[in-house]
Amino acid sequence: MKDTEILDLYWERNESAIAESQRTYGKYCYSIAYNILHDREDSDECVNDTWLRAWYAIPPKRPSRLSLFLGTITRNLSFDKWKHKNALKRGNGEMELALDELMECVPAARSTEDAVEAAELERLINEFLHTLPERECNVFLRRYWYVEEYNEIARRFHMNLNTVKTSLFRTRGKLKTFLEEEGIIL
Amino acid sequence: MREEEKLQQKTNRVADEKRSGAVRIFQALSFVDEELLSRSENEGKRYSLQSYAQVLAACICLVVLGGAMLVNTQRSKNSVSEDCASPEMAMQLEDAGEPEVGEKQAVNEKESAATGGAQTFVEAENQDSHTEGMLQDSMTVLDEEYFRTMDVLGKYVPGDIPSGYTFAGGYRDETEHSPRSVCLTWKTDSDSFAISIREFADAGEPTEETVTEEYPVFAEGDVTLGVIRDYMTEYKGTEDIDASVRVFAVLYDSGVLVEFRGCDAAEEIWGMLQSMEAWEKE
Numbered sequence: 001m002k003d004t005e006i007l008d009l010y011w012e013r014n015e016s017a018i019a020e021s022q023r024t025y026g027k028y029c030y031s032i033a034y035n036i037l038h039d040r041e042d043s044d045e046c047v048n049d050t051w052l053r054a055w056y057a058i059p060p061k062r063p064s065r066l067s068l069f070l071g072t073i074t075r076n077l078s079f080d081k082w083k084h085k086n087a088l089k090r091g092n093g094e095m096e097l098a099l100d101e102l103m104e105c106v107p108a109a110r111s112t113e114d115a116v117e118a119a120e121l122e123r124l125i126n127e128f129l130h131t132l133p134e135r136e137c138n139v140f141l142r143r144y145w146y147v148e149e150y151n152e153i154a155r156r157f158h159m160n161l162n163t164v165k166t167s168l169f170r171t172r173g174k175l176k177t178f179l180e181e182e183g184i185i186l
Numbered sequence: 187m188r189e190e191e192k193l194q195q196k197t198n199r200v201a202d203e204k205r206s207g208a209v210r211i212f213q214a215l216s217f218v219d220e221e222l223l224s225r226s227e228n229e230g231k232r233y234s235l236q237s238y239a240q241v242l243a244a245c246i247c248l249v250v251l252g253g254a255m256l257v258n259t260q261r262s263k264n265s266v267s268e269d270c271a272s273p274e275m276a277m278q279l280e281d282a283g284e285p286e287v288g289e290k291q292a293v294n295e296k297e298s299a300a301t302g303g304a305q306t307f308v309e310a311e312n313q314d315s316h317t318e319g320m321l322q323d324s325m326t327v328l329d330e331e332y333f334r335t336m337d338v339l340g341k342y343v344p345g346d347i348p349s350g351y352t353f354a355g356g357y358r359d360e361t362e363h364s365p366r367s368v369c370l371t372w373k374t375d376s377d378s379f380a381i382s383i384r385e386f387a388d389a390g391e392p393t394e395e396t397v398t399e400e401y402p403v404f405a406e407g408d409v410t411l412g413v414i415r416d417y418m419t420e421y422k423g424t425e426d427i428d429a430s431v432r433v434f435a436v437l438y439d440s441g442v443l444v445e446f447r448g449c450d451a452a453e454e455i456w457g458m459l460q461s462m463e464a465w466e467k468e
């Protein structure tokens with residue numbers, strides 16, 4: 001079923017919108033959740049919550065790309081759940097590694113009084129991503145948006161595993177420099 | 187010993203701060219431009235398609251080479267030494283790029299066949315560009331007046347809309363000659379809300395069991411400003427939803443359900459309910 005048809009079902013308040021969302025984007029959302037949580041039950045829960053959130057958000061929301069809209073909801077729900085579960089004890093898995101790697105991008109603290117607004121950080125990260133070559137940007141997003149494993153990214157883009165690692169290492173360095181130059185303190 | 191402990195604490199604190207920074211970057215990535223995300227999806231698919239084309243080309247090449255060898259062998263037998271494999275191969279290799287084109291055609295045909303469905307979403311002319319994908323070319327843009335003058339559901343469209351909001355578009359169910367379900371939206375530069383109006387043949391009456399915290403539906407006679415204030419449900423959503431969504435619904439004796447979603451204040455809903463033609467007459 002096309003996105004516009006699924007959206008029509010949401011607008012009509014037809015509950016089959018949820019079934020159609022599950023049918024069309026269930027696997028996609030599940031993979032996003034599972035990459036973060038590494039737990040089937042939790043991933044299923046996040047995916048189910050995704051449909052509920054979408055049900056209450058559409059209308060008035062009218063996402064132009066339903067897959068990304070649903071994927072983003074799943075990602076955030078999964079991240080919230082991950083944070084909750086890891087509040088006391090750090091776990092294992094790809095999410096831990098991804099965050100450990102992102103720590104390399106955090107500039108050294110120069111001042112504690114300059115708190116950066118989240119919106120500004122979002123704007124700058126978008127700006128930074130737009131400066132990257134297409135392939136480099138894609139690899140970065142597959143890793144840190146979709147939390148995909150290195151070998152999965154290598155397979156997706158027909159790249160050597162080490163090339164993926166090197167690309168990500170360099171991009172993290174660039175992001176750190178970029179944020180430092182922008183005076184970002186995290 | 188105390189110095190070591192202090193050093194360890196400091197090290198831990200630095201690590202925690204770094205981790206907190208990583209979390210913020212991860213969260214900030216939630217708002218990455220859709221086009222970038224979409225591009226990262228499509229590149230993988232493009233490569234798959236290229237691989238497919240390459241494999242297909244290789245297969246065709248082998249077949250053609252095999253055929254050419256067979257032809258050459260036969261011609262050798264017939265003492266003919268022409269090389270006719272190359273032009274054929276060239277043609278076949280050009281054809282190897284066909285799957286991409288063919289796939290696009292198939293998608294186009296499928297999309298064409300899917301148009302003209304029973305349900306329609308139409309938008310006002312001032313709608314922002316990101317929703318263009320939902321427009322159907324063949325549709326006439328319907329204005330607010332169209333919905334207001336509908337036979338049955340028109341009287342549930344509020345006469346007064348909160349100030350600052352302009353009509354953004356609407357959905358109508360065309361499964362019947364007369365729509366039995368419409369959904370309208372109004373927006374400002376930064377906000378929007380929707381009202382869905384649906385007619386049910388047998389809606390029943392809202393009871394304590396059906397009026398839930400998650401989805402409050404009240405019979406028209408029970409609705410007051412205080413009830414809306416007390417029961418309007420707010421969905422905070424997640425960080426991807428840039429504004430919370432508030433929901434409240436009213437079921438009329440006629441079987442029509444009017445659902446408000448995205449209205450910020452109870453007073454706004456109350457004002458709109460009172461401005462409906464249905465409110466005055468029923």
